Amino acid sequence: MTRYIFRRLLQAIPVLLGITLFTFLMVHLTPGDPVTIFALGKPLSPEREVQIRAQYGLDQPLWVQYRNYMGDLLRGDLGKGLRDQRPVWDTIREAIWPTLQLTAAGLAVALALGVTLGILAALFHNSWLDTSAMVVALLGVSTPVFYLGLLLLFAFSFHFHLFPATGVGGWENLVLPAITVGFASAAYIARLVRSSMLEILRQDYITTARAKGLNERIVVSTHALKNALIPVITYFGIQLAGLLTGAVVTEQVFSRPGLGRVAITAIGNRDFPLIQGTVLVTALVYVLVNLAIDLSYAVIDPRIRYE
């Protein structure tokens, strides 16, 4: 167990370094001289150019620049936004909570809706319920997040006036965005749960449980469901990427604050320190959560420890 955790932590190190290398190189990978980025595309006098090069360390060799970048990162310094001269970390710190909150709410919707639909579809295999659950699932994976968001907005805010269209704070502001974020994952989870449930309901131990005279509800909820949920947990990492992506887009649809809006504005402004910072922090969060999930597998499923 300890060895597994240690090995998994060790594996994360090159990935984390790679992420920092990528965000560091972003400035240098753009076509043209990086100095024009920091001048925000304005024409430069030779003196000003020298000054900017010195200010951002562009006059140093690349590896020295990377070393300095890493040094700053380790001190929690992500630089300052080119437009507002505000520390990038401050901007991100404000934006990260709304995004994580929306992602978590989306996950809750995905699990509740997905597991329920999947179980119902499996229990009533080949019935109209099964067919309609799978049609909903197919629509779910085929609808772009932003389109679903707009449809929900039109139906439940503008037409039926059930939920506010924009704003943050109360739970009523979170309902539509959370469904928007979670629906595609719910569709995916519903398919997974249905197929694994169908397979498990045919297993001998389920027959045994039924033969013992156990209540069908207990057979399904304790014997079958536990094993049927394993693939859901295994695919959690992939789901997380989808949920984060969904949150970024959904913020734009519902005019919510968050990392997505920060990143989109920053890209529009070509504000590279801010772009680098958002990309870096989002990727780090994603990798660390994935790492935590992997480590938790070892606890949930003992077979993994011995691989």
Add this chain to the structure above:
Amino acid sequence: MNEARALAGAEERSQSSRGVTTRGAEAALGRQAAASSLAGDALRRLWKNPGAIVGAIVLAIIVLLAIFAPFIAPYDPIAQDSAAIRAAPSPRHLFGADSFGRDVFSRVLYGGRMSLPVGFVAVGITAIVGIALGLIAGYYGRAIDAVVMRWVDIMLAFPGILLAMALVAILGSSLFNLMLAVGIAAIPEYTRVVRGTVLSAREAEYVVAARVSGAPDRAILLRHILPNVLPPVIVLATLGIAGAIILGSTLSFLGLGIKPPTPEWGNMLADGRSMLRHQWWVSLFPGLAIMLSVLAINLLGDGLRDALDPRLRNR
């Protein structure tokens, strides 16, 4: 014997391929028969799948509508008509008109000429680079494998849209850069799948036999290993087109892809967002176009997966 086996179908494929290296022309015939019967079997299974057929037909119609948009569209997609501003759907404007009085139906038709190619070209880029990297990493192993797979790990550390957004930030936004960004963002997944398949195919006896008999690496990779890799990649790529269309239109919706006034389904939805309350038709129809295309491709892709690998059915 060889031919008979080959004709027996997919499961015997490795048998007949092994024959190629040992028995020359006669076996080559067998291989051909195996290949065509494998494809034939798959096609027969696909033909029996109503979902896949509906998907293929709908997709074909959408593609044809986009190709022949200039002949079908009743209006110029960027021509503004002050008399038609925010006009509701009517026989004159089938899907209504937007805030500039542009005909939404014409814009949806023309929008397909942007959104669909982004999907197809991006997947082309992904498949070529992804397959090449996966083949090389899986076949040569050791240091090359380690380098490629660490790179894949790093790429996978960025959720797809984040990587695509970062690439758009680096490259700047244009049609080609959008295709490139969407394409590059998906490469690691393909590389991983291809490498996995290569790793198992590499140890197959017919590959070992080819190597022992002195066949050059390139021949082994292209003639013996690549055919094993293709079925999973075909499935991945088909479903990948749907993902690429969504990602491409998402970036345009966010203002990071194709810019207005050029019609594209994503940027049309961004346009329609501000008038959603009263002029719903400006958003509804381009969104339906994306949804229908993606749905059609997903149906076709699911059908292909079942047809190429019946073991995966119901997964």
